Amino acid sequence: MNIIYHYPPEVFNLLVDTIPLLFRSKNDVILFFRGAGVPSSFINDVETKVRVNRDSISKYEIVRIILTRINEAGEKTLRERREVLKRVVEFESFSSCWPNDQLKAKGLVTEIQKVVNVKDSFTRMNQERENEAAKNRIDYQEKIVKIQKQRAERDEIKREFNGLFTMQNPHKRGKALENVLNKLFNSYGMLVKESFTLNGNNGEGIIEQIDGVIEIDNRIFLVEMKWWDKPIGVGEVSHHLIRIFNRGHASGIFISASQFTEPAKTVCRDSLSKALVVLVNLVEISRILEQDGDLKEMLRTKIKAAIINRKPLYTE
Template identity: 25%
Template structure:
């Protein structure tokens, strides 16, 4: 990340002095710098064997300062990492360790004082990097989401082209199961209980739903179909709800029925399903809107705009 605010000369001098003081061996200092930098290749451009420690540090920092468009973030990271050092016990192994530790502490304190204004910048850099990583993850998720949705839509079209009505019905049930899995609705595949066939079930927003699905394009769903489904729902726990999905339209007696047996279900047709597959609304959001409308108005069918 490029910043407009250049690091001051006094802060650069303090950084050089602190780097020289915090490690006694050039090998340890070089390793510390390489581990700190995002772009450590510049470290290898310095002759660490022939140069004195100060010469190596001075050459390295000067080269980074000249190219702050490339190395400003790394310079700030060095300032941060050196300024955070509080343990100097690694200097105790060398002769005159007390003097070395005292000098290291003083140089680090001086760097902290010179670089106070840059620590906010460092925090901002960290937050910006976190935001960038979060945005990248969101982008990856978004791309993956759209790819999977496109696969589901293609699968739907393949089912539609199948001339075998019975196979089409089974394929539709499987397709719906995959769709519900994709939207984290915890679906269960079709199952049988005594005397009845259930096309599936799922859990959403702390409520359990039974699912009835019909690939019925040419003829309308009539109220008798809803009453049959309502009977299945009423035989379960009190708060169980139902979702009836039909590729074709619902008849007028379905959408306007006042029968209490239908008051525990909501209806979804092919146009609703296409809105989901085309990415205009998520399935869970669609169910929530339909359920809320039914709760507020008593109407079990709500056409999305």
């Protein structure tokens, strides 16, 4: 039974009024408390007083004295307080009462049941509020930890990205770019697969290399990355378009450190009816990292511009 730590005044007074009516004799009242597990040290002197001079103490005084003692004992008698209350609330046979007290006793037991139910409801509601508050605190802490972890990851990605500009070997720099950008895609929850190669079925060796696969709004994008000194032309974007054409519903993203030629943009624009390719300058990703921006939202904007405005290379 969810009852508060001590009997509140309304419960205490109702018990004092009710328990004496439930039993005809003072000894039966004392026996009720013993049956509820109240320690003998709380009862013995009252019982002696009844035995020596029955008229020196009433049933109401007996109940008030014993209830006061177990109420003031705190945690030590929590079980006994609950057991006393439980026995009163569950009292059903009123034949132990004096006939004239039965109706009043039934009414008081009903009143106690109502009060206890209200108290229990408040206790449950408070517990629910406390549980909800605790859950919110945990969720908030987990969110903070997640944000801190994400920030640390992106700071590390930013350091790796900036380190690319000091690399002299073009091949190593290109592979490092794939690794860094795939880490960045992963930090935004977009990465489906890192760079991989496909071999031919008849011993042709590597016939295709994909720099990465990402997913944005349930749409799959094959990613191509280039760090060249010269602009990206028709041949490069066409090669990427062929990969997309061969995969049905796939789309493409082409990321380049150098600019895209006008013919390359035109090829991508003219292919929109067959396949979507979004062109991205590496400087745009650099800006996202420096400004702690939202890469996924930036790509969404570019995708919409490519579809709606027929601009595969859209810059804000």
